Amino acid sequence: MSIYFDGEHELFRREYRRFVENEVAPIAAAADRAGEFPVQVLRSLGKHGYLCIQLPEQYGGASADVMMLVVAAEEMAYASSGIDASLLVHSVIAVNPIYRFGSAEQRARYLPPAASGDMIGAIAMTEPDAGSDVASIGTTARPDGDGYVLNGTKVFITNGCIADFVVVAARTGGPGHRGISLFIVDAGSPGFKVARHLDKLGWRASDTAELLFEDCRVPAGSLIGEAGRGFYYLMENLNLERIVMAADCVGLARAALEQAKSYALARRQFGQPIASFQDIRFMIVDMEARWRAAQLLTYEAAWKLQREESCTLESSMARYVAGEMVNRVTGDAIQIHGGYGFMMDSDVQRFYRDARVMTIGGGTSQIQKEVIARRLGLVGEQGVAK
Amino acid sequence: MHVAVCVKQVPDPSGVGRLDPATHCLVREGVEVVMDPGDEYGVEAALQVAEATGGDVTVVSMGPAKALEAVRKALAMGAARAVFISDDRLRGSDALTTARVLAAAIARTEADLVIAGTESTDGYTGTVPVAIAELLDRPALTFAKHLEVGDGTVRIHRQTEVGHDVVEGPLPAVVTVTGGINEPRYPSLKGIMAARGKPVEQPTLEELGIDPSTVGLAGAAQRVVAVEPAAQRAAGQVVVDDGTAAARLVAFLDDLKVI
Ligand SMILES: Cc1cc2nc3c(=O)[nH]c(=O)nc-3n(C[C@H](O)[C@H](O)[C@H](O)COP(=O)(O)OP(=O)(O)OC[C@H]3O[C@@H](n4cnc5c(N)ncnc54)[C@H](O)[C@@H]3O)c2cc1C
Ligand SMILES: Cc1cc2nc3c(=O)[nH]c(=O)nc-3n(C[C@H](O)[C@H](O)[C@H](O)COP(=O)(O)OP(=O)(O)OC[C@H]3O[C@@H](n4cnc5c(N)ncnc54)[C@H](O)[C@@H]3O)c2cc1C
Numbered sequence: 001m002s003i004y005f006d007g008e009h010e011l012f013r014r015e016y017r018r019f020v021e022n023e024v025a026p027i028a029a030a031a032d033r034a035g036e037f038p039v040q041v042l043r044s045l046g047k048h049g050y051l052c053i054q055l056p057e058q059y060g061g062a063s064a065d066v067m068m069l070v071v072a073a074e075e076m077a078y079a080s081s082g083i084d085a086s087l088l089v090h091s092v093i094a095v096n097p098i099y100r101f102g103s104a105e106q107r108a109r110y111l112p113p114a115a116s117g118d119m120i121g122a123i124a125m126t127e128p129d130a131g132s133d134v135a136s137i138g139t140t141a142r143p144d145g146d147g148y149v150l151n152g153t154k155v156f157i158t159n160g161c162i163a164d165f166v167v168v169a170a171r172t173g174g175p176g177h178r179g180i181s182l183f184i185v186d187a188g189s190p191g192f193k194v195a196r197h198l199d200k201l202g203w204r205a206s207d208t209a210e211l212l213f214e215d216c217r218v219p220a221g222s223l224i225g226e227a228g229r230g231f232y233y234l235m236e237n238l239n240l241e242r243i244v245m246a247a248d249c250v251g252l253a254r255a256a257l258e259q260a261k262s263y264a265l266a267r268r269q270f271g272q273p274i275a276s277f278q279d280i281r282f283m284i285v286d287m288e289a290r291w292r293a294a295q296l297l298t299y300e301a302a303w304k305l306q307r308e309e310s311c312t313l314e315s316s317m318a319r320y321v322a323g324e325m326v327n328r329v330t331g332d333a334i335q336i337h338g339g340y341g342f343m344m345d346s347d348v349q350r351f352y353r354d355a356r357v358m359t360i361g362g363g364t365s366q367i368q369k370e371v372i373a374r375r376l377g378l379v380g381e382q383g384v385a386k
Numbered sequence: 387m388h389v390a391v392c393v394k395q396v397p398d399p400s401g402v403g404r405l406d407p408a409t410h411c412l413v414r415e416g417v418e419v420v421m422d423p424g425d426e427y428g429v430e431a432a433l434q435v436a437e438a439t440g441g442d443v444t445v446v447s448m449g450p451a452k453a454l455e456a457v458r459k460a461l462a463m464g465a466a467r468a469v470f471i472s473d474d475r476l477r478g479s480d481a482l483t484t485a486r487v488l489a490a491a492i493a494r495t496e497a498d499l500v501i502a503g504t505e506s507t508d509g510y511t512g513t514v515p516v517a518i519a520e521l522l523d524r525p526a527l528t529f530a531k532h533l534e535v536g537d538g539t540v541r542i543h544r545q546t547e548v549g550h551d552v553v554e555g556p557l558p559a560v561v562t563v564t565g566g567i568n569e570p571r572y573p574s575l576k577g578i579m580a581a582r583g584k585p586v587e588q589p590t591l592e593e594l595g596i597d598p599s600t601v602g603l604a605g606a607a608q609r610v611v612a613v614e615p616a617a618q619r620a621a622g623q624v625v626v627d628d629g630t631a632a633a634r635l636v637a638f639l640d641d642l643k644v645i
Binding site for chain 1: 420455458459462571572573574575576577578579581582
């Protein structure tokens, strides 16, 4: 048993792993091939009380701590990082701003159905001209009568096609991060539409869309918290986002690592298992050591966040190290599988494609490094947004 | 209705179990242990009866300290409380002793209905539940693949080779369930968190009124005298298709009387 987890975490890990093995693993490859998020997984998770677990019980959650979220992300990503991506966006990233900064009405309206899986959430920050530099978004929300009118385009939005509600970052004030507010926009709101479903290299089992807001009118009650505070609300969740994404990397890498190990022991060339060749053996040692290092860094960051200690340095490091690690580990897993790993019916090729986004989505490796550099006192506070 | 359900922790059936050649006991070191998958059906059946009748479920288990994990899982699934008998003196107990201990623990509960698995995945003598019934002087209704309780009665469908018998008995009673009677629930996280606060009573042998000299290896009337590895499976037969393979496969299966 690890110092980071207690009996409840272990029991949850075992049971959730069994759920994932039975309900998710069998459909993971097909969902990837189809390029579609299997919505029934989310509904089933909701039915079993496995969505939005960090929310208090009154909203349908289980008051789960950060370590529990880490366990859930690791175990789901082990079967499908793509499916996990959709789930993390729904359960954690879209829901948390509503829970933490939303009104009583907003909480009552969106949280219970999100936890039960009856509603799916998305969060829309990124725009064609504003990626890493979130503070430069151009989508506007103009006060109009007793509401707001939204105009702009959002891109790469996970769950965009299937969402019942989208937390949208839009500009209500002047330029820069102080002019940004968050709104909850319901699917079907006049002027809001899904421009297109986006086809991807990896994470194909998650849904990704471009969204369009054309004179989209929303009521005043859809503003989350105070106008102009949106950027801060997003930043408040950033460490948790980095940590669960790092945990996803760790889970996905474990899947690749296990397959690589068993293949290296089973595959024989030159009359012996390929694991007996030093170059293969050491490759696995390297994968294992890097995986373990990333895992422990992730646990450490999560542990600090759980104790409400400042953890921006650790969470950015975990996110950076885990993102790079999972690319290397899944790549090496293909190398160990030789030509079989290059075939589309192998699992490791899916792991490899799913891993690729891990140095890009939700804050690129370069941005994490800038954040770390700033924490190390190497650069000033200016210039880096995400 | 108050329901008691027997839960045993066993080595993970998906792993490879080993017996110690000297002691003939199961090698427990480094072995993953889980709630017996057969007992998951029992817990689910017990919860369904309790939910339908507005009652509750008491988990009863005997095993080494680590078996508390299986008890916790049953609590996480929704049982209200547990009686867990874990006493070093019980090490090496046989099936009859296990039944005596469990029966004594059940007798202290208010349960009208006792549910157990048909046979455990590791020991699979299939004798513990019926021994409990005998010791408690209650009818045993076995091999249930369907279970319903009425006014003072319990009725089951007992699986047979050709179909099922409908068997009814008066309560209180003991019922053993088979796999497929239901779909055991996954404990929700809320259930897992709630399990922490549920009472787990851990009575001593003395409190159960059992003479310690009659339990454990010394008290066992049943003794494992030898353990041997199972014979290696013979190499399979490869049928190469020269146009007659289908007919030969049919003949082969016909010989085995499976078609
Ligand atoms: C599959 C997927 C799902 C996504 N889901 C969502 C979602 O649900 N909601 C949402 O709002 N967004 C989502 N995103 C967007 C994601 O967060 C952005 O892609 C990411 O922040 C990077 O932005 P960009 O793609 O515009 O790249 P850019 O910011 O244009 O970066 C291009 C390159 O320049 C580098 N770069 C940029 N700035 C710096 C700098 N200061 N120093 C050094 N290098 C720099 C980057 O590291 C990168 O290599 C998703 C993206 C993907 C791929
Ligand atoms: C080779 C061998 C080695 C053994 N080693 C050990 C050992 O190291 N330590 C030890 O304590 N015992 C040991 N035993 C004893 C054995 O585990 C007991 O006989 C067992 O508890 C009951 O027998 P069974 O598993 O065949 O139960 P079955 O009669 O097949 O079980 C049917 C149902 O009864 C209930 N049940 C059975 N046992 C329990 C229990 N303990 N708690 C709650 N419910 C139960 C369950 O619902 C189960 O599904 C060993 C037995 C054998 C054959």
